[in-house]
Amino acid sequence: MSCANFDLKAYLLGELEPNRAAEMRAHLAACQECREEFERLELTRATLLVLRDEEIPRRIAFVCDAAPGGSWWRRLWAPGPRWAFASALVVSLAILVHGMLRSAPPPPTLDAAALEQRISAEVERRLQSSLRQALAEAESRQQERFQQALAVARQQWEFQRKADLLAVEENFNVLKKRMNVLQVHLASNWEGGVR
Amino acid sequence: MILREIEDRELVRRARRGDIESYNLLVSRWEKRVYNYLLRLVSDREDALDLAQEVFLKAYQNLGQLEDAARFGPWLFRIAHNEAFSLLRRRRPEGEPEGEPAEAGLRYRLYPVEMALAVERALNSLPVEQREAVILKIYQGLKFEEMAEALECPVSTVKSRLYTALDRLKELLAPVRASPS
Numbered sequence: 085m086s087c088a089n090f091d092l093k094a095y096l097l098g099e100l101e102p103n104r105a106a107e108m109r110a111h112l113a114a115c116q117e118c119r120e121e122f123e124r125l126e127l128t129r130a131t132l133l134v135l136r137d138e139e140i141p142r143r144i145a146f147v148c149d150a151a152p153g154g155s156w157w158r159r160l161w162a163p164g165p166r167w168a169f170a171s172a173l174v175v176s177l178a179i180l181v182h183g184m185l186r187s188a189p190p191p192p193t194l195d196a197a198a199l200e201q202r203i204s205a206e207v208e209r210r211l212q213s214s215l216r217q218a219l220a221e222a223e224s225r226q227q228e229r230f231q232q233a234l235a236v237a238r239q240q241w242e243f244q245r246k247a248d249l250l251a252v253e254e255n256f257n258v259l260k261k262r263m264n265v266l267q268v269h270l271a272s273n274w275e276g277g278v279r
Numbered sequence: 280m281i282l283r284e285i286e287d288r289e290l291v292r293r294a295r296r297g298d299i300e301s302y303n304l305l306v307s308r309w310e311k312r313v314y315n316y317l318l319r320l321v322s323d324r325e326d327a328l329d330l331a332q333e334v335f336l337k338a339y340q341n342l343g344q345l346e347d348a349a350r351f352g353p354w355l356f357r358i359a360h361n362e363a364f365s366l367l368r369r370r371r372p373e374g375e376p377e378g379e380p381a382e383a384g385l386r387y388r389l390y391p392v393e394m395a396l397a398v399e400r401a402l403n404s405l406p407v408e409q410r411e412a413v414i415l416k417i418y419q420g421l422k423f424e425e426m427a428e429a430l431e432c433p434v435s436t437v438k439s440r441l442y443t444a445l446d447r448l449k450e451l452l453a454p455v456r457a458s459p460s
Contacts (some may be wrong), residue, residue, distance in 0.1 A: 128452055138314070138315060146303055146336075233449045
């Protein structure tokens, strides 16, 4: 197979299928011209990588809570307003029931004070229950977000670590190659001087 | 990588339902890559940051149009590409030849500084499509197919731009590599 059939750049960029990559390795071992060209490309890539990513000057974040493409009732029932809406509904119903019961003449056998006490207790119980539920949900959401953020931070750290190691390795290789060139120059100068 | 794709897909799904925190998480994952892609294309930090914000806003507004949620990355780069080229077109009127956008020169803290500057100059001397191909492949690590998706062009075009750019960079950077430090 002639050299033209081997895509050195695709190999360099990790785009060859495993079997084609194996063929390429065999070819590189046998063909000095391609090996030299590949080395030049590798050095070019290593040189390009001296430019590192910068940190973004300001983090980007969104606070708008309009659901893209969501229906109005879904937006209304989104996690944020859900509990406020539910609590308001419970309180309104309680007040309404309470008001109706107060305005109606008490049945002769019912103790008004006891009834009022029971309603107040019921309202209190429902409010407490809603509050507890809302708190539990908020805590769970918070915990979930924290875990997600932690996972992302871990991933980013790991990625950065690998990138740093790669950069160090590549810089080291470049340095090594430069040292070799320098040594060759020195050796040839020395030989020239001796002659 | 597969796990990451699944996670992105899940976050996109939640964001579509209006969960803004999931979207913010997606933003925090991608903002640095998008910012650096834009920075190397437009060579100006303020412009790059403004564009990045615009990109994420447009992405949020159009999340419903993303057909495959697992392809969020290439789709995001497509939006970034459109935004960047729109700015570059505004900056450079039609027909005017490309020049060295060196005035807004970037400064990198990495040693050796001379080499970084030479790389920057070499990149800026490329036609913008070729520069973009190098940025997406060498710096952002996209696969050919993902690049084609982001740039809305065939893989053959992507390869042609990238290969031409690499040949040019090889020539431009050879003296830098050969010069004694």
